[in-house]
Amino acid sequence: MANIQKILPANVPGEFFVDKTCIDCGTCAWLAPDTFADQNGMAYVFRQPSSEGERMRVHMSVLSCPVGAIGSRMRQGGPGAEAHLPEPIDQNVYYCGYHSAKSYGAASYLIRRPEGNILVDSPRFAKPLIKKIEDLGGIDLMFLTHKDDVADHEKFHRHFGCRRILHEADIGRETAHIEEVIRGDDVQSLSPDIRIIPVPGHTAGSCCLLWREAILFTGDHLSWDSGKKSLYASKHTCWHDWSRQIQSMKRLSGFSFEWVLPGHGARCHLPFDRMRVELAGLIDRMTTTF
Ligand code: SF4
Ligand SMILES: [Fe+2]
Incomplete structure (x- = not known):
């Protein structure tokens, strides 16, 4: 629970606030962009929500904050907020919310499919989320994009009996x-509409998952910079090999997708041509200006 005694001075007056335990995972700023922003490496409330819709996004952020750094002076929960997570995105893909501090607040996603649902990376093993995932059909396979975002994988495996x-x-x-272990750098098909694309760079074993030639789950390989409104890859958080990450980015040029759903950073949806x-442009910046 957030502590009013630890409130950050940057918060505007009003019901909601961020306290000093924020780890700057960035989640609230893209989940509720009308309320939260980032300043000096921590989130803060720059404007209090002014509509029911905005309040709901704030309550979803409260549930999703990995360290419980978002508080309400009213000490009220968000009635109904739990019903909004997982949140549908597109083509049977859901954003799970409930980020885990073990993965530094990485986002995770659920793909709902008749052959068995796939959980992409691990959210926090939170009871309301578990119940909702059960209602959505459980989990057959847990796809882990890379070693940083495995969080509560063991608990999900035990509860749902899912393969990882x-x-x-x-x-x-x-x-x-x-x-199940992915070996080598070859692209693999899990089914006709799912491909695994190894993209070493951020880590040696980073992989993307491509769903229906439309939605690319990218882990920490690729994300969207909502400030600059452009695709983004972080050299600062490249733990393995930046030149390999550039090569992996070039590899993605050979695939079509309109969504980028990352672990960290904002997601984006662009027409296929614009994404290309x-x-x-990102590859050019990675090779010349980064
Ligand atoms: S979700 Fe929580 S930890 Fe992440 S930036 Fe917001 S307040 Fe900080
Ligand atoms: Fe990572």
């Missing part, structure tokens, strides 16, 4: 017992 899949280069002690242009 991760690239061999990212397997460590905590993930030593996962059921944006990706080319």
